[in-house]
Amino acid sequence: MTVYRSVNPARLDDVVAEVPLTDAAGFVDACRTARAAQPGWAAVPAPVRGQVIGNLGRLVRANLETLAQLVTREIGKPIVEARGEVQEIIDTCDFFLGEGRRLYGQTVPSEMPDKQLFTFRVPVGVAAIITAGNFPVAVPSWYLVPALLCGNAVVWKPAEYASASAAALAELVRRSGVPDGVFAVVDADGSATFEGLSSALSAGLVDKVGFTGSSAVGAQIGELTGRHLQTPCLELGGKNPMVVTPSADLSLAVEGALFGGFGTAGQRCTSLGTAIVHESVYSSFVDSLGKALADAVIGDPTGSDVLYGPLLAERFATRYEEYLSWIGPHHRVVPGPRGRITADNPRPGFVGDPSLGLFYHPVVVADLRPDDSLFLTETFGPIVGVMPYGELDEAIALANAPGYGLSSSIYTNDPREAFAFRAGVSAGMVSVNNSTSGAEAHLPFGGNGRSGNGSRQSGVWVLDQFTRWQSMNWDYSGRLQKAQMDTQTVTPDLDFRL
Numbered sequence: 001m002t003v004y005r006s007v008n009p010a011r012l013d014d015v016v017a018e019v020p021l022t023d024a025a026g027f028v029d030a031c032r033t034a035r036a037a038q039p040g041w042a043a044v045p046a047p048v049r050g051q052v053i054g055n056l057g058r059l060v061r062a063n064l065e066t067l068a069q070l071v072t073r074e075i076g077k078p079i080v081e082a083r084g085e086v087q088e089i090i091d092t093c094d095f096f097l098g099e100g101r102r103l104y105g106q107t108v109p110s111e112m113p114d115k116q117l118f119t120f121r122v123p124v125g126v127a128a129i130i131t132a133g134n135f136p137v138a139v140p141s142w143y144l145v146p147a148l149l150c151g152n153a154v155v156w157k158p159a160e161y162a163s164a165s166a167a168a169l170a171e172l173v174r175r176s177g178v179p180d181g182v183f184a185v186v187d188a189d190g191s192a193t194f195e196g197l198s199s200a201l202s203a204g205l206v207d208k209v210g211f212t213g214s215s216a217v218g219a220q221i222g223e224l225t226g227r228h229l230q231t232p233c234l235e236l237g238g239k240n241p242m243v244v245t246p247s248a249d250l251s252l253a254v255e256g257a258l259f260g261g262f263g264t265a266g267q268r269c270t271s272l273g274t275a276i277v278h279e280s281v282y283s284s285f286v287d288s289l290g291k292a293l294a295d296a297v298i299g300d301p302t303g304s305d306v307l308y309g310p311l312l313a314e315r316f317a318t319r320y321e322e323y324l325s326w327i328g329p330h331h332r333v334v335p336g337p338r339g340r341i342t343a344d345n346p347r348p349g350f351v352g353d354p355s356l357g358l359f360y361h362p363v364v365v366a367d368l369r370p371d372d373s374l375f376l377t378e379t380f381g382p383i384v385g386v387m388p389y390g391e392l393d394e395a396i397a398l399a400n401a402p403g404y405g406l407s408s409s410i411y412t413n414d415p416r417e418a419f420a421f422r423a424g425v426s427a428g429m430v431s432v433n434n435s436t437s438g439a440e441a442h443l444p445f446g447g448n449g450r451s452g453n454g455s456r457q458s459g460v461w462v463l464d465q466f467t468r469w470q471s472m473n474w475d476y477s478g479r480l481q482k483a484q485m486d487t488q489t490v491t492p493d494l495d496f497r498l
Helices: 024-042 046-062 064-075 079-099 138-149 160-175 190-202 215-226 250-266 282-295 314-324 392-400 415-424 460-466
Strands: 003-007 015-020 107-109 115-123 126-130 153-157 183-185 208-212 233-235 240-244 272-278 332-334 363-366 383-389 407-411 429-432 467-475
Touching (some): 003 160, 024 153, 024 190, 046 064, 064 079, 079 138, 138 160, 138 208, 138 460, 208 460, 215 233, 240 250, 240 392, 250 272, 250 383, 250 407, 272 282, 272 392, 282 332, 282 363, 383 392, 407 415, 415 429
Parallel strands (some): 153 183, 208 233, 363 383
Antiparallel strands (some): 003 015, 115 467
């Protein structure tokens, strides 16, 4: 059996957890157990299932600091952000505990007398959830909470490099009152997960797949589930644009770019990818962002003033170094240093010892061109591109050009520009005078194009991912009434004129 070592990326000598990884058969077994347990959970009244979600929210609140500290230790997220991530679980539970009393259907008038029509939300069955580790507890809750509330059984495959955080959240879920068999965590690598998912789908054990991760893997999952006539819930990558107009508050835009582009070391699906800045303020924006970045505190993620800490794991560091190799001679790099932070490549004001972890310099790459790989590809790490534009239509076209469609933002004090951008941009989420990053539990979250298949998480909109609509007609007339044939008619005088 393979054992995965989850390592603290800020202190590579700190092993956070050693986790045995299962194979494809283990994934299938978990789905089979979930299939057997799901009908009993679905039979529990929805308001009672809502109470379980409320219990989970209270448990997470009571364990907020412990869970946040574990997240920081395991993936290197600054402690302030980790606390916010755990708070997101609480917010999600607070919202959905009430939805247990609001899984509304409708009573619909019939065209026949003595007949009633109804609609009901019913659970899909077994949901297989596969999540990334950059938000190791918040994003999974966006799936787990509504899926369980709606009466589904859940098999969750978290990222290996966030396995300790996942185990902690899973224990809180179990302690909240979820029955045995209804919820399971499967630790497995990518190939075993895909093989197991394929087998479980073929065996009729999985009814819904939720996936957060790369666009490439999302496309493979979409293809796999499509062969079984299923539509997955996909939350994929982003190349998120931020447009800065001449009327913008430039200091606010720089602040938004700093947080959106470099919070969590740029390792969010909603991280700022490219700032598209009007030519009249382009130079000022680049210089101001470069200075703000030079002054930012980077290092030990346990510090409260740290903008970002290490990259998530070795494979992300290797990939980030590849992105840096895409910087060409026509680019201008600010504030200057690039690559891994070391004694020979230091970062002024660095907090802690950079030799202990996977710490990298932040980079702003100015003067991007529309055919640059840095412009067209999601770059997961502390790197942001900047390019100029002349007219707003040009900015909108550039915002859409990479083909992603997750998040976007515009900085402007002209409402006409704000609404023109909203109407033209392809992103599923638009911020005005705010960063590309930031979600609330009661607002739909999700993207289009290379960022997803139009499915949405959070708020009431996610209920459509984990329930199916069922209609029922009840004819108590005592005779067969045939729709569209036995309906009553009225006779109007359509030739009448005043």
